[in-house]
Amino acid sequence: MAEVKLSAPLTDKDVESLNIGDKVLITGSILVGRDSAHKRLIDLLDAGKPLPVDLKGQVIYYAGPSPARPGNPVGSAGPTTSGRIDPYAPRLLALGLKGMIGKGSRSAEVIEACKKYKAVYLAAVGGAAALIAKSIKKAEVIAYPELGPEALRWMEVENFPAIVVNDTKGNDLYVEGRSQYQR
Amino acid sequence: MREIEAKTITEAVKKLCIDACYYLNDEILDAFRKCKEKEESPVAVDILSQLEENARISREGQFPLCQDTGFAVLFVELGADVVIKGGTLPEAINEGVRQGYTEGYLRKSIVSDPLERKNTGDNTPAALHLEIVPGDKLKITILPKGGGSENMSEVRMLKPADGAKGVIDFVLERVSKAGPNPCPPIVVGVGIGGTFEMAALIAKKALLRPLGSRNPKPHLAAIEEELIERINHMGIGPQGFGGRCTALAVHVEAYPCHIASLPAAVNIECHSHRHKEIVL
Known part of the structure; x- marks a missing residue:
C-alpha cells in the first residue's frame, strides 16, 4: 500500500500508476457535485448544450457540504454514496473526467468505464466530514445555486485524503478487502 | 395538569438538534476503542482513529460530525397530565428543528416533494413519532438520520x-x-x-x-x-x-x-x- 501525492487536475499517467488500496493525498482544484447536479449536466449534454465546466482531467467529489460558519470556506464535507451517481458517471468519464471521489460501491458499468477511459474511483472516509473539511481551503458555487447543498462547486484542496477503490485495471478494493477478512 | 410552554419545547428541540450533530455520545467512542483492539486490518485501525479525530474536531464546535445532519427524527413521550400552552406540539417541534438547523449551521437535507425535489430550506418537517404516556413529563429524543x-x-x-x-x-x-x-x-x-x-x-x-x-x-x-x-x-x-x-x-x-x-x-x-x- 503506497501513499501517493496527487495534483489535480490529473493526467492519464497519474491515474494509470494508481492501484487499489493506495492512499492518496490530493492537492489542487476539484469539482464537487451530487446526483442532482449530475442530472443537470446530463440534461445539458442531451440537449446538445455546453457544460458549465470542461471535464478534461478533472476530479469530481460527490459531496454536499454543510453550511460554512463565518471565516471558514466550508462546513463539514464528507462524501455521499456514489451509487446514486452511477447512471450518470460513464458519460462524464467519456468526456475526460479522470477521478471520482465518494463512498460505497460502483456499478459494473462505472468500473468498466474506469478501464475504458482511464479513470479512477477513490473513497473518502464517510462520516469523517469534520476532519476532511480541514483539507478544504476554498469553495465556490459555480452552477445551480438553487440546489442548496447540492449545487455544483469548485473546491481548492490541500492533501485531501482518499483511498483508491477502483483502478484502471478493473480491480475493486471493496471486493478484495472483504474477501481477505471474510470467515 | 402541568403546563409546558410551546417555546420551552422549541428551545429544547433546537438545542437537541445542535448537540446531537456536534457531540458524539461516549458509548460510540467506547465502541470505536473496542473495535480498534480487536481489528486485524491496519487500514481499519487507521479509519477508526480518523473517526475518533473527527469526533474531537466536531466537539470543538466548528464542524458537524457529518455533513449529512439528517432527517430530524423525533420520538416524543407526552405525559397525559401535560397541557401545552402557546402553540401545538408539532409546531413547537418543527420550529425547534428550523432554528436548530439554521443557527447550528447544519445542512438542510429535506425536499418538499419526493418527486419534484425542491429543498424546504430549513430541514423541516421533522419525522415526529408521538406516544401518550402516564404522568406529567415530556420526553423528547432526537435521532438525526442520515440518508x-x-x-x-x-x-x-x-x-x-x-x-x-x-x-x-x-x-x-x-x-x-x-x-x-x-x-x-x-x-x-x-x-x-x-x-x-x-x-x-x-x-x-x-x-x-x-x-x-x-x-x-x-x-x-x-x-x-x-x-x-x-x-x-x-x-x-x-x-x-x-x-x-x-x-x-x-x-x-x-x-x-x-x-x-x-x-x-x-x-x-x-x-x-x-x-x-x-x-x-
Whole structure:
C-alpha cells in the first residue's frame, strides 16, 4: 500500500500508476457535485448544450457540504454514496473526467468505464466530514445555486485524503478487502 | 395538569438538534476503542482513529460530525397530565428543528416533494413519532438520520414458517448487500412483528437502546448474539475496506403480530450514531 501525492487536475499517467488500496493525498482544484447536479449536466449534454465546466482531467467529489460558519470556506464535507451517481458517471468519464471521489460501491458499468477511459474511483472516509473539511481551503458555487447543498462547486484542496477503490485495471478494493477478512 | 410552554419545547428541540450533530455520545467512542483492539486490518485501525479525530474536531464546535445532519427524527413521550400552552406540539417541534438547523449551521437535507425535489430550506418537517404516556413529563429524543444508511434499510413481510432463521437470514442479506454504502461500522436495528409500519418503527426505536445492550427476552438476545457475530465475520469492515468490525451493535425488538404475519424490518445506522434526549 503506497501513499501517493496527487495534483489535480490529473493526467492519464497519474491515474494509470494508481492501484487499489493506495492512499492518496490530493492537492489542487476539484469539482464537487451530487446526483442532482449530475442530472443537470446530463440534461445539458442531451440537449446538445455546453457544460458549465470542461471535464478534461478533472476530479469530481460527490459531496454536499454543510453550511460554512463565518471565516471558514466550508462546513463539514464528507462524501455521499456514489451509487446514486452511477447512471450518470460513464458519460462524464467519456468526456475526460479522470477521478471520482465518494463512498460505497460502483456499478459494473462505472468500473468498466474506469478501464475504458482511464479513470479512477477513490473513497473518502464517510462520516469523517469534520476532519476532511480541514483539507478544504476554498469553495465556490459555480452552477445551480438553487440546489442548496447540492449545487455544483469548485473546491481548492490541500492533501485531501482518499483511498483508491477502483483502478484502471478493473480491480475493486471493496471486493478484495472483504474477501481477505471474510470467515 | 402541568403546563409546558410551546417555546420551552422549541428551545429544547433546537438545542437537541445542535448537540446531537456536534457531540458524539461516549458509548460510540467506547465502541470505536473496542473495535480498534480487536481489528486485524491496519487500514481499519487507521479509519477508526480518523473517526475518533473527527469526533474531537466536531466537539470543538466548528464542524458537524457529518455533513449529512439528517432527517430530524423525533420520538416524543407526552405525559397525559401535560397541557401545552402557546402553540401545538408539532409546531413547537418543527420550529425547534428550523432554528436548530439554521443557527447550528447544519445542512438542510429535506425536499418538499419526493418527486419534484425542491429543498424546504430549513430541514423541516421533522419525522415526529408521538406516544401518550402516564404522568406529567415530556420526553423528547432526537435521532438525526442520515440518508446513506437509511437507504440501506428494508421492511419485508416474512411467513410465520420462516421463524427466527428467516429473520436472521433477512438481516444478514440486507447487511451484506449494503456492504460499504451505509458507512460501517454500523448499528443495526431490527424490528420483528407488529404491522408493516410498526416493524419499521420498532427497528428504528431499537437503535436508541444503550449501545450493545441485550434484549431482556432470551430468545431475542440469542438472535442479537448470533447476528453480531455473523455480521462481524462478513469481512466488510470499517468503510468496507475489509476488517473485523462491520457492526458496533445489533438491537432486536419485537411486538405482537397477526396470526398470518411475520413482518421484519432492518434499520441501518451509520457509525455517526447521533441521538440526544431531554425530559421536560
